[in-house]
Each structure stands twice: as C-alpha cells, then as structure tokens.
Amino acid sequence: MTDTQHDTTDRYVFDRAWEREHERLSALEAVYDPATTERLTGLGVAEGWSCLEVGCGAGSIARWLAGRVGEQGRVLAIDLDPRYAVRHELANLEVRQQDLLTEPLPAGAFDLVHARALLEHLPAREEALRRLAAATRPGGWVVVEDFDIEGPMVDMIARYWPAGHDRLAGRLYRALEAAFGGAGADAGYGRRLPDALAGAGLAEVGARLHAPVLAGGTPFLVLTLRQLRTPLLAGGLLGEAELEEVLELIQRQDVRYVPNVMVTAWGRRPS
Numbered sequence: 001m002t003d004t005q006h007d008t009t010d011r012y013v014f015d016r017a018w019e020r021e022h023e024r025l026s027a028l029e030a031v032y033d034p035a036t037t038e039r040l041t042g043l044g045v046a047e048g049w050s051c052l053e054v055g056c057g058a059g060s061i062a063r064w065l066a067g068r069v070g071e072q073g074r075v076l077a078i079d080l081d082p083r084y085a086v087r088h089e090l091a092n093l094e095v096r097q098q099d100l101l102t103e104p105l106p107a108g109a110f111d112l113v114h115a116r117a118l119l120e121h122l123p124a125r126e127e128a129l130r131r132l133a134a135a136t137r138p139g140g141w142v143v144v145e146d147f148d149i150e151g152p153m154v155d156m157i158a159r160y161w162p163a164g165h166d167r168l169a170g171r172l173y174r175a176l177e178a179a180f181g182g183a184g185a186d187a188g189y190g191r192r193l194p195d196a197l198a199g200a201g202l203a204e205v206g207a208r209l210h211a212p213v214l215a216g217g218t219p220f221l222v223l224t225l226r227q228l229r230t231p232l233l234a235g236g237l238l239g240e241a242e243l244e245e246v247l248e249l250i251q252r253q254d255v256r257y258v259p260n261v262m263v264t265a266w267g268r269r270p271s
C-alpha cells in the first residue's frame with residue numbers, strides 16, 4: 001500500500017456510541033493521566049508551545065496542555081469522533097473532527113505531538129506514526145503511549161490480583177488480548193513502541209512501563225469490561241460466569257489489583 005492507500009476500515013474494538021463511553025474515557029484518564037502529565041512535564045512542555053493531541057477522547061490531556069502552554073501557546077486536539085471533548089474548548093484549544101490516517105496535518109508545525117491508547121487500535125499504525133513524526137517540528141517531541149497486555153505480560157498483571165484470583169485474571173487478560181486482536185488492534189504494541197519510534201526516524205528514544213495498583217470500585221476496568229462484553233465472551237476464552245466473577249471482584253472495596261500496563265515512549269525529531 002502507498003502513503004495514501006491504507007486500511008481505513010473502522011474496526012475499533014470499542015463502540016464510540018455506547019451510552020457510558022464518555023464515562024469510560026474519563027475513567028481511563030483518571031487512571032493514566034498522572035503518568036502522562038509527569039512525562040510531558042519532564043520533557044519540558046512550557047509557555048508558548050504548540051501541541052497536537054491525537055485521538056483526544058474525552059480531552060483531559062488536551063486541556064492540561066492548554067493550561068500549560070498558556071495564552072502564547074496553542075493546542076490542536078483531533079479525534080475521529082470528538083463529541084466528548086468539543087464541549088470543553090478553551091481560547092487556546094481547538095478540538096477538531098479529523099481522521100489521523102486520511103486528513104493532512106501541517107508539516108513540522110508542533111513542538112509536541114502526543115497520542116495515547118490510539119496507535120494500538122490502528123492497523124496502519126506505522127503510517128500513523130510516520131504522520132505524527134512529520135507533524136513535529138525539528139527538535140520537537142513525539143510521545144506515544146499504548147498498552148502491553150500481551151503474552152507473558154498477562155502473568156505479570158495477574159500476579160498483582162488478589163490471592164486465589166490470579167488464574168481468573170490470566171483468563172480475563174487472554175480474552176482481552178484476543179478481543180483486541182479480533183478488531184485489528186495489537187494488544188502488545190506498547191512493547192514495540194521504542195523500536196517503532198526509532199524506525200520512524202526519531203532520536204533520543206526512551207520509554208517507561210507503568211500501571212497503578214487500583215482499589216476495588218475504580219471505574220476504568222469495570223466500564224471497559226462492560227463495554228467489551230460481547231467480544232470478550234465471543235472468543236470462548238472466558239465464560240459469562242467468569243466475567244461476572246471478575247466484575248464482582250473488582251468492585252469490592254477490600255480488593256486491590258493492577259489493570260492494563262501502559263508503555264509511555266518518546267522520541268525527538270532530529271534538528
């Protein structure tokens with residue numbers, strides 16, 4: 001396929017119109033924003049920067065960036081479906097309906113380009129990364145974050161579930177990995193990010209893995225599993241009773257567990 005011919009078939013594993021999708025995206029932000037903003041702060045995002053937030057979801061990172069870059073800076077946030085972010089526009093934040101893969105971005109324009117939990121879902125993820133890098137000014141940063149919930153990582157996650165429930169957690173995460181794969185997503189893309197960033201011509205590549213220990217009742221994984229109920233059960237790797245057992249477990253106040261591991265990776269466009 002050429003630059004302009006790639007798979008634009010929308011096989012996104014999540015239903016964007018699900019009645020609790022805004023709530024689910026906000027719950028994802030609550031879990032993963034602290035590590036994202038810490039890394040963006042460490043890379044020096046400051047007054048006057050021009051930033052691009054791609055696949056902005058409910059928009060918390062776009063709004064955080066807008067506060068950080070101030071009146072002299074600007075933030076462009078794009079999403080195929082920006083319905084959950086548009087209502088929060090600010091003077092220096094523009095939220096736009098735009099497909100990363102088919103619509104052009106200004107070349108070499110941004111000091112920072114950030115995308116979280118997006119590339120893993122795109123079958124044309126190499127092309128997507130090429131576009132993120134091309135939109136970054138020489139010397140600017142590309143920061144990409146994606147989950148790693150593949151293969152042996154499942155056992156690592158399961159180790160941090162309550163005693164006696166590690167096998168259940170393993171079955172859950174293997175079903176999640178299969179549900180992602182069934183929709184063309186790569187559940188292990190986080191692990192591949194450092195090489196992918198280097199392959200896209202970026203320098204000073206670095207990455208870190210992180211996942212908070214969540215208290216029972218935290219909504220992110222509960223809502224994600226409810227949204228993915230049909231694909232999770234369709235693969236035959238997890239039974240309906242097991243899914244109910246997981247949902248009951250992770251809503252118990254006395255329980256602590258680790259959800260999806262996120263990989264935050266960054267690289268700089270050479271000057």
Ligand SMILES: C[S@@+](CC[C@H](N)C(=O)[O-])C[C@H]1O[C@@H](n2cnc3c(N)ncnc32)[C@H](O)[C@@H]1O
Pocket residue numbers: 012016025028029054055056057058059078079080081098099100101115116117118121122
């Ligand atoms: C899992 S959500 C993550 C949202 C946000 N980045 C976060 O981490 O909080 C992925 C987002 O990417 C958007 N998206 C999917 N494909 C896209 C594309 N080709 N171009 C732009 N946005 C896309 C979806 O609509 C969704 O809002």
